[in-house]
Structures are given as structure tokens and as C-alpha cells.
Amino acid sequence: MSELTEGKKAPTFSSLNTEGKKVKLSDLVGENGLVLYFYPKDSTPGCTTEACDFRDHNAELKKLGFNVVGISKDNTKSHQKFTEKQSLNFDLISDETGEICEKYGVWQEKQFMGRKAMGIVRSTFVMDSSLKLIKIYPSVKVKGHVEQIIQDIKGLK
Secondary structure (H helix, E strand, O other), rough: OOOOOOOEEEEEEEEEOOOOEEEEEHHHHHOOEEEEOOOOOOOOHHHHHHHHHHHHHHHHHOOEEEEEEEEEEEOHHHHHHHHHHHOOOOEEEOOOOOHHHOOOOOOOEEEOEEEEEEEEEOOOEEEOOOOOOEEOOOOOOOOOOHHHHHHHHHHHH
């Protein structure tokens, strides 16, 4: 897979959403676009903080015409528990095979406490309504990330 760059079409996919329904990328887009974020694991501290930040800013993103969708390798049952516990107001997509993570280049070797292992590198992809990538955020730091996305989307107008 070639490196994803802004201005190119986002890789398409289909997988199961939080309710276990099969959805494809084009089903997820809002009026003006989509904020697609990849995160390592449901119910872990950083991922919970990030998901709650998207939850708390979802109304503002919707007003801008953008839907939010999160993707991890967790199964739909895990996504359902995470969604209920955190009152998430957007879809989570299950990528148990890792195929979507591979397409977006977020499945990478990571180092944690001196050990190397493969995992999802927290990343966000913003695309317009035609699924063209308009902003890519690699190796995201959670604090302030959602606010930055909102500012960048406002700057596109």
C-alpha cells in the first residue's frame, strides 16, 4: 500500500459497526465529510479520553457537516460495552482482521516500556464528502486533538 497523502481518495472498506451491521465507508460520511480515527483498544485510559472528547464535541462536528467514526481491532461486543459505558454518540467500526488498519497504514511496530510489538498507531483521517483525504494526523496525542480538528475544519471553509 502506498503512503496515504492529502488530496488522494481514502481507501474504501466495509466492516461491522457497533450494532453488528455491515457498513461501508461511503455509508459513514456526513454532509460535508468524515472524521475517521483509529485507536488502539476500547476502555483503555487514552482511548477512553479520546472517545469521550469526540463524544463531547460531536454536536459541533455535526453542525460543521462531519460525522465521527472510530476504528479499532476490538470486536462488536467490546464496542457495544465501550459505547454504553461512555455514552458514545457515534459509530465504532470493528477491524478484527486488521485489514482496514493495514490500508490506512496505522498498523505499525510500536515500543512500549522497552518492548516492541505491532499495534495501532493512534491516527486520524479527515475526508470530504467525496472521500478525498483533506487532513491526516499521524501519531496523535489525545489532549487538544479534537479541538485542533475542529479548528482545521473551520479553516477549510
